[in-house]
Amino acid sequence: MAFDYSKLWKLLEEKKMYKEDLRIDTGMSSATLAKLGKNEIVSMDVLGRICESLKCDVGDIVSYLVEEKLEQSDEY
Template identity: 40%
Template structure:
């Protein structure tokens, strides 16, 4: 699973706010906002709490957990097992 900030961007749109407005109101750095805009980057729980307090909203209005796409375990994994067993199947 990974964290998505899509709910935050929707919340800002609903409130007619820009990222810069949030940054200033919550006392955040530009790096914090930039990290939230990048896939896989995280911010601290303290910062998330500050955002919720600033926007007077719930954490679900800021983040959501998104399942990672499943990876296939065919092909290469099967080859590794066979190589590990010297080509012998159990």
């Protein structure tokens, strides 16, 4: 699974908010903010609090990226 939070950072920029402002407003830990920065998985609770804070929908802050898996065949 791969997630991309670049929409979140763009939205924060549009709202002239800093990441630290969002962290404080949502009550998330600095470790969770770091996970978002690394496009790692965070809980739906955190995403919900971000949406509430920014008055947006979850699709406005995160994208799911489809990872193509290479299938290996036993045939040569």
